[in-house]
Amino acid sequence: MPHLAGPSPRVLVLGGTTEGRALAAACADLPGVETISSLAGRTKAPLLPHGPVRVGGFGGADGLAAFLRSQRIGAVVDATHPFAATMTTNAVAATAAAGVPLLLLRRPGWTEQPGDNWHRVPSMAAAAGLVSRLGERIFLTTGRQTIGAFAGVDECWFLSRSVEPPAPPMPTRLEVVLDRGPFTVEGERGLLTGHDIDVLVTKDSGGDAPKLAAARDRGIPVLLIDRPPAPAAQQVTTVEAALGWLAALGY
Numbered sequence: 001m002p003h004l005a006g007p008s009p010r011v012l013v014l015g016g017t018t019e020g021r022a023l024a025a026a027c028a029d030l031p032g033v034e035t036i037s038s039l040a041g042r043t044k045a046p047l048l049p050h051g052p053v054r055v056g057g058f059g060g061a062d063g064l065a066a067f068l069r070s071q072r073i074g075a076v077v078d079a080t081h082p083f084a085a086t087m088t089t090n091a092v093a094a095t096a097a098a099g100v101p102l103l104l105l106r107r108p109g110w111t112e113q114p115g116d117n118w119h120r121v122p123s124m125a126a127a128a129g130l131v132s133r134l135g136e137r138i139f140l141t142t143g144r145q146t147i148g149a150f151a152g153v154d155e156c157w158f159l160s161r162s163v164e165p166p167a168p169p170m171p172t173r174l175e176v177v178l179d180r181g182p183f184t185v186e187g188e189r190g191l192l193t194g195h196d197i198d199v200l201v202t203k204d205s206g207g208d209a210p211k212l213a214a215a216r217d218r219g220i221p222v223l224l225i226d227r228p229p230a231p232a233a234q235q236v237t238t239v240e241a242a243l244g245w246l247a248a249l250g251y
């Protein structure tokens, strides 16, 4: 990379998100920069980012620090999902240990609008504790790895949506929809109406949210799981801002 005197031209993007894919695609236009995307390997057929991709855990913060050194990574953008808290904690520790600059790219969380009836809780366990007091027919959109938290809630019937099938423990009264976004407000409305849903459960993931608009239209409550605490690292909310951060480093 001609204009980069010192640092390595290699950027690591911790991905698994729309933002991670958008950043990898945008980095492909930066002359001389080599962007490696990293995926956890949770899904069998992931949406692949542009350019080189590595898959699987690094082996904790130490493993990631070793990867940064051996691969001569010059900068890391953690574009993982806001609920991928372990990965982000490891990224903060590993980049500090290896002396590599780190940026978090996180879409903003959602904000309540007129007509919304939201109940915020700090954890999946708290959501499971509250859900039966809000309704009986529950649309769970928190992902297959969280379904076990609702396994003991026998008062409710659940519709769960995930990319891949969930595994036990699971609620006894459960129907699973296998689907991957993007979704539409019309489609979400149809799902809520067709299954007579009276509560929507979601993480505060941020981004496009047709399910929230559909819940507002139907006047049903939303049980919203708050994000884990923000890590101590520089953070931006857009791909453009992440590119600006890289530019300031010389990329």
Ligand code: NAP
Pocket: 014, 015, 016, 017, 038, 039, 040, 042, 055, 056, 057, 058, 059, 060, 061, 063, 064, 079, 080, 081, 083, 084, 085, 086, 087, 088, 090, 142, 143, 203
């Ligand atoms: P997590 O609990 O924070 O991470 C657990 C472990 O998985 C990490 O310690 C790491 O293993 C490995 N890992 C996670 N993300 C990785 C990545 N991008 N590249 C390499 N290894 C990764 O993560 P999670 O919540 O299970 O999320 C896994 C992936 O799914 C992430 O890429 C995330 O962006 C994506 N995702 C998560 C959610 C969600 O709601 N959590 C939603 C949509 C997409 P080692 O310790 O061995 O390095």
